[in-house]
C-alpha cells in the first residue's frame with residue numbers, strides 16, 4: 001500500500017500541539033512506517049508541496065502570512081485536520097480580538113516596553129489581520145481535534161483512523177458526512 005503523504009504545519013500557535021504530537025513516543029515509529037512526511041517543522045520544508053493526502057494544521061489565522069499558508073494548504077491537500085483549540089476556535093491566539101489589534105499593539109509596544117517604547121516593528125513581523133480567525137472561518141476543514149493541546153493518545157487514534165481509511169478514504173477524497 002502506498003504511503004500517505006503527510007504534512008504538519010503551524011500557524012499562530014505556541015507549538016504545544018506539535019509537542020503533544022511528539023508525545024506519541026514509540027507510536028511515532030508505527031505512524032512513520034505508514035506515512036511519508038513531506039512537510040513539517042520536523043523536516044524543515046521551505047514550501048508547502050502539492051498532492052498532500054493529510055495536512056495537520058496547528059494554530060489560528062492571525063496574519064496575512066497565516067492566511068496565505070492556509071489557503072495553499074487547502075488547495076494542495078485532500079484532508080485538512082485542525083489540530084488543537086487555537087485552530088478549532090481561535091483560543092489563546094484570538095484573545096486579542098477582545099480589545100482589537102491596535103489596542104493590543106499599544107499595550108505590547110508602548111505600555112509594557114522598557115526599551116524603544118512606542119517603536120513598532122516594521123520588518124520580520126508578518127502583517128497582522130484586524131481579527132484572528134479559527135481555521136474553519138477561512139477554509140473548509142475536514143476534521144477537528146480540540147484540546148490545548150490535544151492529548152497524544154487522541155492524536156494517535158485520529159491519525160491511525162485517517163491513515164488506515166477507517167473514517168475517510170483519503171485516496172478517493174471522500175469527506176466525512178459528504
Ligand code: SF4
Pocket residue numbers: 012013014015016017058059083084085086087091092147148149150
Ligand atoms: S491549542 Fe494550546 S497547545 Fe495548541 S497551539 Fe494553541 S495554546 Fe498552544
